[in-house]
Amino acid sequence: MKKQQIVIIGGGAAGFFTAVNAARINLQAEIILLEKSNKLLSKVRVSGGGRCNVTHACFDNAELVKNYPRGGKELRQAFSRFSVNDTIRWFEERGVELHTENDGRMFPVTNNSQTIIDCLLHEAEQYKVRIRTGCEVTGIEKVNNKFNLLVSLSGDEGGEHTLTADNILVACGGHPKSAAYDFIRKTGHTIVEPVPSLFTFNMPGNKITQLMGLSSEPVLVRIPGTKEGQEGALLITHWGMSGPAVLKTSAWAARTLYDTGYKFDARLSWLPKMKEEELRDFLSGLREQEGPKQVASFSPFHLPRRLWEFLLQKSGIERTILTR
Ligand SMILES: Cc1cc2nc3c(=O)[nH]c(=O)nc-3n(C[C@H](O)[C@H](O)[C@H](O)COP(=O)(O)OP(=O)(O)OC[C@H]3O[C@@H](n4cnc5c(N)ncnc54)[C@H](O)[C@@H]3O)c2cc1C
Missing domain, CATH: 3.50.50.60 (FAD/NAD(P)-binding domain)
Structure with missing residues (x-):
């Protein structure tokens, strides 16, 4: 046989x-x-x-x-x-x-x-x-x-x-x-259209690329309009952003991002373990504990100093402003 x-x-x-x-x-x-x-x-x-x-x-x-x-x-x-x-x-x-x-x-x-x-x-x-x-x-x-x-x-x-x-x-x-x-x-099976996944974010001209080489962990990455955010290490590169948090986001939001033609906003939480209220209390406490200091002279959240300075600048806060 x-x-x-x-x-x-x-x-x-x-x-x-x-x-x-x-x-x-x-x-x-x-x-x-x-x-x-x-x-x-x-x-x-x-x-x-x-x-x-x-x-x-x-x-x-x-x-x-x-x-x-x-x-x-x-x-x-x-x-x-x-x-x-x-x-x-x-x-x-x-x-x-x-x-x-x-x-x-x-x-x-x-x-x-x-x-x-x-x-x-x-x-x-x-x-x-x-x-x-x-x-x-x-x-x-x-x-x-x-x-x-x-x-x-x-x-x-x-x-x-x-x-x-x-x-x-x-x-x-x-x-x-x-x-x-x-x-x-051709055999009658339905094929789900393939789309890219596990990619880094290319952000030409975005000021964040000035921080290339910097990494922070954990960071929460969210894409408005999608359900969950992805948390993990984030790395700033000379073209944009990479690292597990970004790669995971690209995988979970793969179809949504494809539908946008890869023109989308990403929202980042650099301190995802802290709620906004907690953060405000922490900052108020800090004002009490610390003497008057220039805000850019220290990073209160264990964030890389360059990132802290960048965030202050983005928020329109002068480097020389005092904590109190
Ligand atoms: C850089 C990188 C790192 C990764 N790291 C990990 C990891 O650490 N752990 C993990 O679990 N996964 C990892 N992955 C994912 C993992 O490699 C893949 O999910 C897995 O190899 C897929 O195996 P597969 O057999 O389904 O497909 P493939 O490995 O793509 O094999 C399919 C094969 O079919 C052949 N083929 C296609 N069409 C035909 C045809 N018509 N006739 C004959 N042959 C055909 C292709 O040539 C290919 O060799 C990684 C992937 C990459 C790219």
Whole structure:
């Protein structure tokens, strides 16, 4: 009897993880992984600054999904079947130990993404996953419960070929152009238009860029018209603003920001842990405690001094004004 053929489209983290598990669970099947480029797991290599942030030490799925800007419902289902604990165990069983950083991020103890790549490649070899690089799937057609895949090969046997599969899994990752998903769209699936995410703010001509190199933490970034703000470290760059608070904001507000044509206001709270009332009381208290001092001569909130001076200037407060 001919072996069941399962074809995985895409040689990234998702494709590999599926391929090796499908091969392990279904020893009778032939697993074929197709990758259009000549590189495997290339994003895993650069992930987490080359260290690969494998998972996060959050063991409550309801809490975990709150960290994803979209798809929480679907992810909750997925995590209920394969949790953070399962991920840790999966790698541990294959000799890859993870360690947890103070903020909950989990990396291989080697702090090297190559450890994760080696683990996945080793599994694929052990379970005889057939890997084909330089092989792009350009069309999928369903015929009598089977799939005919139109593939375009590069290299010596270049050109168009057809491959038949009993089951397929599409793990082709993200792409900035919607047209990249046409081969899936043609099968009847609905594709959500891709928009940029995890980007920094480009603010040409904005005076804040005078503070380039300065960072402050925590800062709350809000986009008027969107629900929540994002808090974290903020870095001023020579083009605008960056850092986790900005990157997270761009991810959570990705669709709103796209709709504005990337012309939008951002509201920053440099002291997000203090309510306005508290802040006013603090300043009044400060006036009592401190002798008369020039306001620009010290920063009362542990804000970087340059930022404090900038904020005074923006608020129209003279540097030389006395606290009382
Ligand atoms: C700089 C950076 C750092 C990151 N750091 C982290 C991190 O620390 N932790 C974390 O969890 N995530 C991180 N990410 C995100 C993470 O890398 C991705 O979410 C993850 O790699 C996506 O895996 P994937 O398999 O879905 O897609 P991809 O890795 O994009 O793989 C998809 C593959 O499919 C191939 N393909 C596409 N279309 C076809 C086709 N038609 N036929 C054949 N092949 C096709 C592509 O060439 C590609 O190799 C980071 C991303 C970047 C860019």
